[in-house]
Amino acid sequence: MKEADQRLSVNGVDLAWDSWGSERGPALLLCHGYTGGAHDFILQVDALAADRRVVLLDQRGHGLSTKSGQLAGYTIDQLAEDLIAFIETVTDEPIDLLGHSMGGIVVLGAALRRPDLIRSLVLMDTSAWSFLPDDVDLRLFMAEFLANFNPSEGLPSALPYGPEDALIEAATPSEWRQRKLELSAGLDPYAVKALGVELLASETVSVRDRLSEVGCRVTVLVGSNDHPFIDQAPELVAELPQARLAVIEGAYHSPQLTHPDEWRKAIEDHLLTEPGSD
Secondary structure, three states, rough: OOOOOOEEOOOOOEEEEEEEEEOOOOEEEEOOOOOHHHHHHHHHHHHHHHHHOEEEEEOOOOOOOOOOOOOOOHHHHHHHHHHHHHHHHOOOOOOOEEOHHHHHHHHHHHHHOOOHHHEEEEEEEOOOOOOOOHHOOOOOOOOOOHHOOOOOOOOOOOOOOOHHHHHHHHHHHHHHHHHHHHHHOOOHHHHHHHHHHHHOOOHHOHHHHHHHHOOOEHHHEEEEOOOOHHHHOOOHHHHHOOEEEEEEEEOOOOOOHHHHHHHHHHHHHHHHHHOOOO
């Protein structure tokens, strides 16, 4: 199972990345979410790369990229700037760009700053204005956890077990799950703290008032059980100038793992749609 073996220095950190498939035509870049990494998409790369270039990267503090060991520098704006510098360096034309969860707000930031770099967007199980869970008890738990979390003491030993976890276990090979555990243990706790706090501050991360500026074609892709993102999705589509909605029934937050065939079809449908045909 190949990993992101290349390194690129941007904005004072080294980002781990790699690419698969043909060098011809627009690349598809997959940008992972909070506490995730390129490994989250590795099981899908070969199928997606059959007739295009597919690029994966680990954002700073995640996967095999630089862990700074300090809170400074771990912001959504900085991740967007890293992504822009990365795209400028490893591609030579506008790309198709997918952002998953936190990655969604990162790719929106990049698209708003540098629309010339982006051919189209897939906003996957994400938001443009709030990552707060609908469940009040869960919201309070997350806020309390992040407020009390001291990154100098390392990562917490365990996270709550959710309904998606059983689906992931059933759908993924043990080798992939073992490597996921190893990579998760290597996260920078300072990234977990700083980015987690920012994601819970809706007034900080929201770009809702700028969605009308997104000029490229967009697919909003979301699992039918992934709250609050499935609830926000119709409004997100309505406020983007060229957007459509794709829902994966029965999926939660990571449909590329639990519903791989349906997820790939949604990605292929997006990539095969000609600009202006929606």
